[in-house]
Amino acid sequence: MTKLSEGGSFDNFDYSTMSDTVADSSELASGAPTNPTGVSDEPELDEPSFDSSSNSINLAQAKRVEWNFRLMTMLFGANHGCVVSCLSLATARFAAVGAWQSGILYLTYTGSAIFGATWVVKQFGGRDALMAGMALYCVYVAAFLAATIYPEQQRLIAYMGAGVGGTGAGFLWTAQGSYFATAAEHHAKALGQPLEQSTNAFGSTFAFYYLALEVILRAISSLSGSVQFISWTVIFTIYFLVAVLTTVGMLFVEKLKEPSTETNLTSLGPSSSTESSWWYRATVTLQLLWREPKMKYMIGLNSVFGFSSAFLNSYVNGEVVDVVFDRDNVIGILTAGQAILAAILSMVFARVADRYGKGTVLILGSIAFAFVAIPFVLYPTTAHWTPFFLFFVYAMQGTGRATFEGTLKAVFADFFQSEKEGAFANIIFQNGSATALGYALSSGFNCNHKESRYCIEFHDGTLHNLVPFEWLVIGSAVIAILGYLVASSLHAESIDKDFVPVPQEDEEEEEEQRNVV
Numbered sequence: 001m002t003k004l005s006e007g008g009s010f011d012n013f014d015y016s017t018m019s020d021t022v023a024d025s026s027e028l029a030s031g032a033p034t035n036p037t038g039v040s041d042e043p044e045l046d047e048p049s050f051d052s053s054s055n056s057i058n059l060a061q062a063k064r065v066e067w068n069f070r071l072m073t074m075l076f077g078a079n080h081g082c083v084v085s086c087l088s089l090a091t092a093r094f095a096a097v098g099a100w101q102s103g104i105l106y107l108t109y110t111g112s113a114i115f116g117a118t119w120v121v122k123q124f125g126g127r128d129a130l131m132a133g134m135a136l137y138c139v140y141v142a143a144f145l146a147a148t149i150y151p152e153q154q155r156l157i158a159y160m161g162a163g164v165g166g167t168g169a170g171f172l173w174t175a176q177g178s179y180f181a182t183a184a185e186h187h188a189k190a191l192g193q194p195l196e197q198s199t200n201a202f203g204s205t206f207a208f209y210y211l212a213l214e215v216i217l218r219a220i221s222s223l224s225g226s227v228q229f230i231s232w233t234v235i236f237t238i239y240f241l242v243a244v245l246t247t248v249g250m251l252f253v254e255k256l257k258e259p260s261t262e263t264n265l266t267s268l269g270p271s272s273s274t275e276s277s278w279w280y281r282a283t284v285t286l287q288l289l290w291r292e293p294k295m296k297y298m299i300g301l302n303s304v305f306g307f308s309s310a311f312l313n314s315y316v317n318g319e320v321v322d323v324v325f326d327r328d329n330v331i332g333i334l335t336a337g338q339a340i341l342a343a344i345l346s347m348v349f350a351r352v353a354d355r356y357g358k359g360t361v362l363i364l365g366s367i368a369f370a371f372v373a374i375p376f377v378l379y380p381t382t383a384h385w386t387p388f389f390l391f392f393v394y395a396m397q398g399t400g401r402a403t404f405e406g407t408l409k410a411v412f413a414d415f416f417q418s419e420k421e422g423a424f425a426n427i428i429f430q431n432g433s434a435t436a437l438g439y440a441l442s443s444g445f446n447c448n449h450k451e452s453r454y455c456i457e458f459h460d461g462t463l464h465n466l467v468p469f470e471w472l473v474i475g476s477a478v479i480a481i482l483g484y485l486v487a488s489s490l491h492a493e494s495i496d497k498d499f500v501p502v503p504q505e506d507e508e509e510e511e512e513q514r515n516v517v
Contacts (some may be wrong), residue, residue: 012450026251062190069183069202070209072130072253076176077247079134081217082239083165086144086311088335089221090158092321093232094147095460097155098312102249103439104162105140105169107305110432112170117428119282120171126179127255129171134247137166141243172430177424180206180415182256195417199410200358204350207406209344217242220340223330284422285429286316294415294494295426297487300479300480301362302430305404307473308372310438315466316390318442319458323382324390334394341398346406358414359488360406363481373397373470374386379455380466415491434476441469 043399087105121129143161147154180202188198220235237475280287289295317331350363372393379389410429416423447465455463 010493027136045093047435048290049372051277056292058190058192062187065183065187065203068254069098069180070479071189072127072179072250073206073209073211075249076130076134076172076212078217079110079137079243080172080210081214082141082243083169084214085221086141086236086239087330087337088218088331089144089319090313091143092331094158095318096455097158099439099442101158101162101314102310103436104159105166106432106436106439108166109169110166110429110436113174113425113428113432114285115282116167117170117174118425120285121175121421125255125350126175126182127250130179130253131247131250133168133170133172133175134243134250136164137172138240138243138247139204140168141236141240145233146238146287146323148232149244153496163448165449170311170425170432174421174425174430176229177383177409177412177427178420179256180409181417181420181424182258184410184413185258185417186256196414197354197357197412198352200353200407203410204346205403207346208343210405211339211346211402214341215336215343218336219334240359245479275288284419285425288416288419288422289429294490295423297483297490298412298415298426299430300476300483301366301404302427303434304366304369304473304476304480305400306434307389307438307469307476308369308397308400310442311373311469311473314439314442315469316393318475319391319456320385322459324385324387334390336343337391338394338398338401341395342402342405345399345402347496349402351405353407353410358411359484361403361407362411362484365400366477366480366484368399368403369394369480370474372400373473376466377470377474380456382456387512415487438469438472441472 043048049499087102090102092098120132124132142155143165146161147157156343181199184202185195187202188195191198217239220238279373283300302317317335321334341452349364374391375393379385395405409424412423412427413420445465445468447463452465454467456466
């Protein structure tokens with residue numbers, strides 16, 4: 001039997017079924033002891049009880065992986081829910097300062113993905129890197145509380161908090177992707193099923209819990225103004241406490257190690273010695289983007305979500321909602337409704353992906369993102385802005401987001417198995433770059449033709465033309481669809497090249513028989 005690795009991680013089980021059983025039986029038959037020292041070389045671990053059948057061992061391990069992954073997802077979702085709730089309130093609470101604060105957040109988020117985040121995850125592991133990112137997220141949430149208490153220092157506090165939070169976001173999402181992909185590998189190996197099935201299941205599970213918890217936390221912001229004695233100071237205090245408690249709770253999530261594989265994966269380029277260097281670990285995001293052909297074609301899928309999110313959080317939340325409802329606490333209800341829809345659809349899309357493929361789901365999501373901006377191209381004036389109009393826009397964002405949070409993560413785990421950290425850091429880099437650019441374009445282009453139906457007056461009296469930004473969202477959706485089709489084709493062609501199967505025992509036996517003859 002193979003030795004159990006130390007530390008209580010998920011590689012404490014031997015996943016092979018028939019091959020180990022045959023090997024042990026032949027050892028007994030030959031009289032050779034399986035443990036000649038008579039002392040067990042397996043550390044005592046808190047393992048699930050199992051009988052002698054391999055199916056029971058695999059089932060126990062799969063359940064253990066599933067429950068641990070759910071715990072991580074719930075803590076992660078609650079922590080990140082506090083952050084996105086504050087993010088959606090940035091422009092509504094701090095006006096122009098909030099828009100710049102969000103831009104700084106995404107710039108540092110992108111910067112940490114390019115240089116540093118992958119090193120942190122590879123050096124400290126997924127679980128510990130998750131904790132580090134969540135701790136830095138606490139600083140970002142605390143900045144909202146401090147800026148509310150000390151409005152005279154609002155700009156300084158908001159910008160500093162955004163810089164720290166953005167750095168933490170790079171750590172957090174890179175670690176989440178690595179942890180997600182590794183957990184899916186353990187799960188697939190335990191059940192003896194294709195990796196794609198486990199990534200699809202785990203992707204929908206993550207999206208559902210993550211979005212459902214976001215719903216609850218976003219709804220808290222709607223209490224201000226509708227419930228007596230609940231001020232913004234109280235709301236931001238609640239967000240801060242939840243962020244801190246969930247960070248501490250990550251101590252109860254088990255660490256994961258890479259499972260042993262039965263295939264030899266060819267390297268993308270660097271040798272094993274290069275891959276262990278700090279420079280490679282810190283800059284693997286750009287190296288993967290440059291070396292791996294598929295990665296270039298995934299940019300559209302990450303960018304369209306970034307552009308549509310910036311458009312919604314800045315322009316729609318900051319300007320359109322006030323025109324339709326004349327109260328900023330409605331933003332919490334609208335964004336919560338968007339997250340509810342995304343949570344429900346994430347489970348629906350998992351079934352669609354099982355039947356029609358993940359590509360179908362991603363194409364539907366890209367079309368939905370396009371329809372976040374299309375209504376404003378067709379009806380740009382305030383006369384057409386109604387509650388139903390806004391509900392449709394938020395519903396389209398929720399539909400697209402369900403595919404981004406679940407299905408897209410699963411596809412990245414499928415496409416880039418050899419470099420998880422670099423692959424998921426590319427999601428950050430590409431999505432963060434698009435979002436930062438989107439916030440920079442959030443005020444549109446200045447115009448002075450008030451009689452033009454595309455020249456919109458903001459609540460501060462300035463005139464802006466949002467059409468270029470709107471077409472950027474629509475165009476990126478088209479690029480996302482075309483890019484995925486190319487990347488999927490490249491992935492199908494590269495499977496045989498990337499994976500060199502280990503010679504099978506039956507092939508070796510046939511070769512021996514031919515030699516005897």
